[in-house]
Amino acid sequence: MWQKWAVLVSLMTFRVVANSTEASVGSRQDKALNVFNVVRFPNDVCNTTSGKSGTCYSASECSAFGGSSLGTCASGFGVCCGLTAxxxxxxxxxxxxxxxxxxxxxxxxxxxxxxxxxxxxxxxxxxxxxxxxxxxxxxxxxxxxxxxxxxxxxxxxxxxxxxxxxxxxxxxxxxxxxxxxxxxxxxxxxxxxxxxxxxxxxxxxxxxxxxxxxxxxxxxxxxxxxxxxxxxxxxxxxxxxxxxxxxxxxxxxxxxxxxxxxxxxxxxxxxxxxxxxxxxxxxxxxxxxxxxxxxxxxxxxxxxxxxxxxxxxxxxxxxxxxxxxxxxxxxxxxxxxxxxxxxxxxxxxxxxxxxxxxxxxxxx
The missing domain is CATH 2.60.120.290 (Spermadhesin, CUB domain)
Structure with a gap:
């Protein structure tokens, strides 16, 4: 297994209601809390839709390498990246x-x-x-x-x-x-x-x-x-x-x-x-x-x-x-x-x- 990992960071926004004993219900204020969800997966070998071998990367990594996204991997979090030189x-x-x-x-x-x-x-x-x-x-x-x-x-x-x-x-x-x-x-x-x-x-x-x-x-x-x-x-x-x-x-x-x-x-x-x-x-x-x-x-x-x-x-x-x-x-x-x-x-x-x-x- 490769020691290099692809990382996906997704931003999820939650609404948190702040409650105070000194404030009435009508004066409650909504506050936004940003939570980062980090998904890590190894760059393992995967099978592309063309039948050849590829490497599992994030979509952005595959694009940066000049590859083509040919299927998914890592439970759908990554793409099977096909590269040709x-x-x-x-x-x-x-x-x-x-x-x-x-x-x-x-x-x-x-x-x-x-x-x-x-x-x-x-x-x-x-x-x-x-x-x-x-x-x-x-x-x-x-x-x-x-x-x-x-x-x-x-x-x-x-x-x-x-x-x-x-x-x-x-x-x-x-x-x-x-x-x-x-x-x-x-x-x-x-x-x-x-x-x-x-x-x-x-x-x-x-x-x-x-x-x-x-x-x-x-x-x-x-x-x-x-x-x-x-x-x-x-x-x-x-x-x-x-x-x-x-x-x-x-x-x-x-x-x-x-x-x-x-x-x-x-x-x-x-x-x-x-x-x-x-x-x-x-x-x-x-x-x-x-x-x-x-x-x-x-x-x-x-x-x-x-x-x-x-x-x-x-x-x-x-x-x-x-x-x-x-x-x-x-x-x-x-x-x-x-x-x-x-x-x-x-x-x-x-x-x-x-x-x-x-x-x-x-x-x-």
């Missing part, structure tokens, strides 16, 4: 939406500043994210790097590190940034007026002292005993170059092991064959100490790549990985040297890795 804006209001328009010019940048000093992270939820795809085929040289975000890209600043540059189709995914004291910048850029550019992202701010705050350094954070983690631009059909980040999965209460399986795993030019450990050098995912259900014979690895997710021979069969190593994480390392000896289409689709947590610490 466009190119060149600076925002310090929670649950602001950064949305594209046909009049945008490159680069389109906004700044996100902390609401209070108690903000540690900025979360971006991509309700819509559809810009130009990366270069996925050598068009002039057999040694030209692929999967680069050349014609359009999205970049963001984060405190104490570097967020990967992304492009393509990332609708439904998210990104968590460490909040900077000097504000975080969010930037879309493109090289042509014909470039595809459509985005609508919710920007929320995460306080330092809430129990549900993701660990520092997690670019994506997943909760629940089951779920699926996707590489960026999985929807576009090719993974992106120069990606180094960590997907974190919260260990749910009472659970202490986790299984990973993949319906689609393709993070190099190799198809229909998995690679493990030291075989993975350029592009790979990191799942600490993962192996079979009993971790038999010490068969467990950290690096996984190739065309199938597996942990042992035959590496032409997809297998489920298990681990009891905390914290539960899927690290991503994709370098910038996707090349082939002939100008053919890039075969690195990316990955969709599903997870399931178990209460048993001895693994299923």
């Amino acid at each position: 466009s190119c060149g804006a600076t925002t310090s209001v929670n649950n602001t939406y950064f949305k594209s328009s046909t009049s945008d010019t490159s680069p389109c940048q906004i700044f996100v500043c902390k609401i209070t000093n108690n903000i540690c992270q900025i979360r971006l939820d991509f309700d819509t994210f559809d810009i130009d795809q990366p270069v996925s085929q050598d068009v002039s040289s057999a040694t030209t790097s692929k999967t680069q975000c050349n014609s359009a890209q999205f970049s963001a600043t984060t405190d104490g590190g570097t967020a990967p540059v992304i492009c393509g189709t990332n609708t439904g995914y998210h990104m968590i940034l460490e909040a900077k004291d000097a504000c975080n910048s969010l930037t879309f850029s493109w090289t042509s007026t014909s470039s595809k550019r459509s985005w609508d992202m919710k920007i929320s701010q995460i306080p330092c002292d809430v129990s549900w705050k993701p660990p520092a350094g997690c670019l994506q954070h997943f909760t629940g005993t089951t779920g699926t983690v996707y590489s960026y631009n999985y929807l576009g059909g090719v993974h992106l170059a120069n990606q180094q980040y960590t997907n974190c999965i919260r260990t749910e209460e009472g659970y202490c092991s986790i299984a990973y399986s993949s319906s689609k795993f393709e993070v190099s030019d190799v198809v229909n064959e998995g690679k493990i450990g030291g075989e993975c050098v350029t592009d790979y995912v990191i799942i600490p100490r993962a192996g079979g259900s009993t971790l038999q014979e010490g068969i467990n690895y950290d690096r996984f790549c190739g065309g199938l997710l597996t942990y042992t021979v035959p590496k032409t069969t997809t297998r489920t990985l298990y681990t009891v190593r905390y914290p539960f994480q899927i690290g991503v390392y994709f370098d910038g040297t996707e090349t082939t000896t002939t100008p053919v289409a890039e075969k690195s689709f990316g990955f969709a890795i599903s997870y399931k947590q178990f209460a048993s610490c001895s693994l299923p």
Whole structure:
């Protein structure tokens, strides 16, 4: 719950009759007494009439922020305020939406500043994210790097590190940034007026002292005993170059092991064959100490790549990985040297890795 409160002050006038034993009834005088009624409510998240998230403010506060009153909250004392930021804006209001328009010019940048000093992270939820795809085929040289975000890209600043540059189709995914004291910048850029550019992202701010705050350094954070983690631009059909980040999965209460399986795993030019450990050098995912259900014979690895997710021979069969190593994480390392000896289409689709947590610490 936010520590910032909206305050409404209503003035109510009462008539008070002053009575005196020395005065007759006809000489009674009415006096006016003003009483202030103060209504306080927290600036919580609310649902607007448009179906998006808003923040509960007084009507005057919402207007001062440049927002729109889209429904009521706080038992009718507040309004659900919807705010939208466009190119060149600076925002310090929670649950602001950064949305594209046909009049945008490159680069389109906004700044996100902390609401209070108690903000540690900025979360971006991509309700819509559809810009130009990366270069996925050598068009002039057999040694030209692929999967680069050349014609359009999205970049963001984060405190104490570097967020990967992304492009393509990332609708439904998210990104968590460490909040900077000097504000975080969010930037879309493109090289042509014909470039595809459509985005609508919710920007929320995460306080330092809430129990549900993701660990520092997690670019994506997943909760629940089951779920699926996707590489960026999985929807576009090719993974992106120069990606180094960590997907974190919260260990749910009472659970202490986790299984990973993949319906689609393709993070190099190799198809229909998995690679493990030291075989993975350029592009790979990191799942600490993962192996079979009993971790038999010490068969467990950290690096996984190739065309199938597996942990042992035959590496032409997809297998489920298990681990009891905390914290539960899927690290991503994709370098910038996707090349082939002939100008053919890039075969690195990316990955969709599903997870399931178990209460048993001895693994299923």
